[in-house]
Amino acid sequence: xxxxxxxxxxxxxxxxxxxxxxxxxxxxxxxxxxxxxxxxxxxxxxxxxxxxxxxxxxxxxxxxxxxxxxxxxxxxxxxxxxxxxxxxxxxxxxxxxxxxxxxxxxxxxxxxxxxxxxxxxxxxxxxxxxxxxxxxxxxxxxxxxxxxxxxxxxxxxxxxxxxxxxxxxxxxxxxxxxxxxxxxxxxxxxxxxxxxxxxxxxxxxxxxxxxxxxxxxxxxxxxxxx
Numbered sequence: 001x002x003x004x005x006x007x008x009x010x011x012x013x014x015x016x017x018x019x020x021x022x023x024x025x026x027x028x029x030x031x032x033x034x035x036x037x038x039x040x041x042x043x044x045x046x047x048x049x050x051x052x053x054x055x056x057x058x059x060x061x062x063x064x065x066x067x068x069x070x071x072x073x074x075x076x077x078x079x080x081x082x083x084x085x086x087x088x089x090x091x092x093x094x095x096x097x098x099x100x101x102x103x104x105x106x107x108x109x110x111x112x113x114x115x116x117x118x119x120x121x122x123x124x125x126x127x128x129x130x131x132x133x134x135x136x137x138x139x140x141x142x143x144x145x146x147x148x149x150x151x152x153x154x155x156x157x158x159x160x161x162x163x164x165x166x167x168x169x170x171x172x173x174x175x176x177x178x179x180x181x182x183x184x185x186x187x188x189x190x191x192x193x194x195x196x197x198x199x200x201x202x203x204x205x206x207x208x209x210x211x212x213x214x215x216x217x218x219x220x221x222x223x224x225x226x
Contacts, residue, residue: 002201005130009179019118026113027109030107038101159194159210
């Protein structure tokens, strides 16, 4: 869900710049996140929320009636998915961010290094090369399902955001081209879909439905990889 693609394939400028920051500066990444969470609204505190909101200000042409209808529909979605009103959900998110940063969040600094591969020792092991990884999976699963009528297949579901500023259109296309049915072979069933009106963070929201589906697949022991 909202798969990560390295900036060497996406060319996302701010991530290219981040990967070139001196390593000691990354020790303060969690402090920066904490400052944003506690001094701005939650919609600006996620990895891509601020940029998405800013672009929305300049592209919105909806009428007052249309906005009212959308807000009503959104409220209904939130109540159905979370069992609470939109206002309560917003307050829960605000308090969640506040309480998270009451404790140490230094681990996120190393997570950023790993995602950016910006220092020695932060390679991605099996996923260092997605193309090679899929080729190896194809070979393994074709041997595994041979003679079993396809019942033991691995099922891969890829859920992409419509507007993912963290990987961009180039990154999404790269990932889709790597995970085609042809390249996955006979031992893997792959499905790739894109959720409308989502970004890098909101694609995993409970009201979209796929987070529930993912946990259900894990609970039931399905050979499904998200």
